[in-house]
Amino acid sequence: MWLRSLKLSRQISTNFIRNYSVKEPSSEGHVTTHYSIHSRELDPRWKDISMERVQDESDVVIVGAGPAGLSAAIRLKQLAAKSNKEIKVTVVEKASELGGHTLSGACIETKALDELIPDWKERDSPLKTPVTKDIFRYLTEKSAFNIPIFKSLPMYNHGNYIVRLGHVVQWLGGIAEELGVDIYTGIAASEYLKNEAGYIEGIATNDVGIAKDGSPKDSFERGMEIRAKCTIFSEGCHGHLAKRLYSDFNLRANCEPQTYGIGLKELWEINPEKHKPGTIEHTTGWPLDKHTYGGSFLYHLNEETPLIAVGFVVGLDYQNPYLSPFREFQRFKTHPSVRSYFDDPLANRIAYGARALNEGGIQSIPKLTMPGGCLIGCSPGFMNVPKIKGTHNAMKSGILAADAIFEAFDSDNLSSGFEPSRYEKDLRESWVWDELYSVRNVRPSFHNPLGVFGTMIYTGFSQLILRGKEPWTFSHGGTDSAKLKPAKECQPIDYPKPDGKVTFDLLSSVALTGTNHEGDQPAHLTLRDDKVPVAQNLAIYDGPEQRFCPAGVYEYVENESGDGKHLVINAQNCIHCKTCDIKDPSQNINWVTPEGGGGPAYSGM
Secondary structure, eight states, X not given: OHHHHTTOOOEEEOOOOOOOOOBSOOOTTOSXXXXXXXXXXXXXXXXXXXXXXXXXXXXXXXEOOSHHHHHHHHHHHHHHHHTTOOOOEEEEESSSSTTTTOOOOOEEOOHHHHHHOTTGGGTTOSOOEEOOEEEEEEEOSSOEEEOOOOTTSTTOOTTOEEOOHHHHHHHHHHHHHHTTOEEEESOOEEEEEEOTTSOEEEEEEOOEEEOTTSOEEEEEEOOOEEEEEEEEEOOOTTOTTHHHHHHHTTTTTTSOOOOEEEEEEEXXXXXXXXXXXXXXXXXXXXXXXXXSOEEEEEEEEOSSSOEEEEEEEEETTOOOTTOOHHHHHHHHTTSTTTHHHHSSTTOEEEEEEEEEEEOOGGGGOOOOEETTXXXXXXXXXXXXXXXXXXXHHHHHHHHHXXXXXXXXXXXXXXXXXXXXXXXXXXXXXXXXXXHHHHTTTTTGGGSSTTTHHHHHHHHHIIIIISTTOOXXXXXXXXXXXXXXOOGGGSOOOOOOOOOSSSSOOHHHHHHTTTOBOOSSSOOSEEESOTTHIIIIIIHHHSOTHHHHOTTOOEEEEXXXXXSOEEEEEOGGGOOSOOHHHHHOTTOOEEEOOOSTTOBOOOSOO
């Protein structure tokens, strides 16, 4: 097992924190069998199973090997080398390999990278495609209208690079390992550890060897503890541990609820004659109505194969429960302005994926530190929504967190319960805060009678005339899960059948993600109450989880008795996008970590 392969010290500890609600032991017929819902302590099948865990120690443990987490790790090691100090930095990543769960558009700014690795151009980085042309269009069903992009507008991309972010993550990971960072992939951080004083003291990794009915297999092995003086949470959008931290440490007391979008993406090999490396195309409008936030991106990469990344983002504050983000994406590809890329004998779709993204901006950023740890990257949410970019801000947050932590380490003040308060102060004084403040009203301006038209007008007024210095701040107006209307108030959407050439069905798309989970394990899409889906989601909203999930995880099927339907959770399909946890109108779905290594296997997404 992986515990032995890590050659860790064999110290044993049983001190861990449970952050779950618990019920009586599971029995046959339950949709949810996970121990976070059905307590092992009440389950006789677990009576004689040892709950002891192996323990290791680190100075700093980082949860998540994305751009932010790896930037923090690299910076810590750079500072240690400069000061001739030894600091142990450990990174745990739930994907089976670096970049395996990373998905983004992605067009990135390099200013954080310039700070972290000034010679990145000489280090064979995967940033090979500088932006050479910007196109922004408003679409009707049959037409496209160009919208000018001025240099001061957020959508201006000259000077940026089109990348496959998973490749950037792999490259950063290689640099981190060269500097001596310990990176463990295929290992999910399932909970955080707290001492009696309530300080964060590290994390515990997931258990393995649990059967689908919640019972221990013969191969059961307890997860391990990694104790650390400071824990950095860099889980990405809607982090599994972060959402508990918000409640446990009241981190959202002085901010608005986070709001989200879902981004869907495909990679296509296209006809070389249609390939324009460095060109960026964005659209808004059709196929969405004016009151549904969203739009498309299409990026021409500069690789040996003529490749484009095409995707579609839908704001998760949409109201119609019949809307399917996946089908809206498929429908977009049929528009006359882009169809020729796909409807071509030389065109071939080679990858698909989806991921939720933070859209709340500066209004929704929580308190970033707590005793023993801090939040960085897309976990607290530093995405610039009108730019459709967050990687540079995420990386900068990792750099600033590392600076604050190393300062304490260098002065021998890094000890149990240390809170890196300087990090939040420095972030608020950095270009990250200035950037997010200047666009703070663009996304919430969508909640106006004109919808997308009002937002375009406001964006021009705010960014070109007021330059983001307007003296007012708009509110987002609540959570995305509360925005769905009952089905009886909405019209079903008649989506065309996929043609298998330009548009595709959901399951054939999921097959391209490489998603895999050990089949005989409890579903990690847990329900706080198994009765809620049918009684509320199906009865009131016509089962919207069947449509907002981009991987076909949820389906309502007829009971054998013919007296109604029940919910089936196909957890093996899950691509870890977190949309269900966000958009569920009953807030009954709670995403928890599966066995480490499970999930999508993206290659350069």
